[in-house]
Amino acid sequence: MAKSEISNGSGRDMSGRRPTMGDLAALAGVSKITISRALNDSPLVRAAVREQIQQLASAHGYRLNTAARNLRLRRNHSITAAIEMMPSADRPMSDPILLAALGGLLQVATSAGYRVILTTLAQLLQSRSADSDGIILLGQGTDPDAVRRVRALDLPLVVWGTPRDSDGDWLTIGSDNRAGGRLIGEHLASLGRRRILFLGDPTHPEIADRLDAIRKASGAEVEVQPCDFGIGPGSVAMKAALARGWRGDAVAAASDAIALGAQTALQEAGITVPADIAMTGYDGIPASAVAAVPLTTVRQDWERAGELVGAKLLQWLDNGRPEAELLPVELIIRASTTGA
Structure with missing residues (x-):
């Protein structure tokens, strides 16, 4: 039901009992948080809808419990953003990708009057609670049960990652x-x-999708060298592949940082990019454009990603679970593949 078409609730039997906020939500066809906001004159609910809900509450004898409202207000208008990664020398919390996504999220959340509680996935699971209206998980990681454990906190949950057929009652948004x-x-x-080495962790759902698509689209022989995120792991993985005898003509890395590390390892081995080996990254971080050999990469709009997960969670809190959405990506061709 559209917000401009609030039901008057006629015909609903309260059996003589005092109506609850849940009753009003069912009568109006909106969420309980929308009822709460309307009864508290929140500007997040349009004026016409606030008036309709207030009239509905009056008609059914609903009275706002001030004490309970004050208790709830300590939790209202806040969302928890949990970061899947643990900080390390190769993946610091100052990572430009993370900062761009958080910037987009803060832009949306604070503009809507929400505060953002920032934590890590590990800390959130240890606490077993979240003092907020909903949760955003930035990264689904490789643990298939992690998202389910977060959802067990019984709050609306939006995950940045890649949708799976087995996804439960949470919303997955991704590029x-x-x-x-x-x-x-x-x-x-x-x-x-024709002989491609893929550097990345194929147990990670997002990376697995990229690898599968590279195989199908290239029609080439694709070998996998498992690799964690980061410049250091990229260098180590590239050296390991060369040491075991891999000889090909292209390297596709799961991230720009991995590609930059691999590029350094190739240079140290006297292998030229792109004359001997073409190199691609993924993410479109600023460093990819100023590398010794500027990196061909797939650009993801991380600021827009943060805005989108924030907007989807706020939509869920107002109107119920929204539809999933995929952000488009863009191939940026540079000298690491063309030499130009």
Whole structure:
């Protein structure tokens, strides 16, 4: 039901009992938080809708419990943002990707009158509670049960990641990883690169989608060298692949940081990019454009990602669970594949 079409609730039997906020929500066809905001004259609910809900409450004899309202207000208008990663030398909390996403989230949340509680996934699961109206999980990680444990906190949950058929009653929002992998695969195929090394962790759902799409789009032989995120792990993984005898003509890394580390390892081994090996990254971080050999990459709009997960959670709190959405990605071609 649209907010401008609030039901008058006629015909609903209260059986002589005092109506609850849940009753009003069912009568009006909106969420309880929308009822609460309307009865508290929140500007987050349009004036016409506030008036309709207030009239409905009056008609059914609903009275706001001030003590309970004050208790709730200590929790209202806040959301928890949990970061999946643990900080390390290779993945610091000052990572530009993370900062861009958090900036987008804060822009949306604070503009709507919400405060953001920032924590990590590990800390959130240890606390077993969240003093907020909903949760945003930035990154689903490789633990298939982590998201379910967060959802067990019984709050609306929006996850930045890649949707799966087994997704439960949470909402997964992400960029189009399959499209990104397809763009890389098609680009490398157009350059005649036929033996590709993929650097990344294929147990990570987002990375698995990229790898699968690269394989299908390139039609090439693709080997996998498992690799954690970061410049250091990228260098180590590239050296390991060379040490075990891999000899190919392209490297597709799961992130720009991995690609930058791999590029350094190739340079140290006397292997030239892109004459000997074409190199691609993923994410579009600023460092990719100023590398020794500027990096071909798939750009994700991280600020928009933060805005989107924030907007989706606020929509859920107002109107129920919204639809999933994929953000588009863009292939940025630079010298690491073309030499130009």
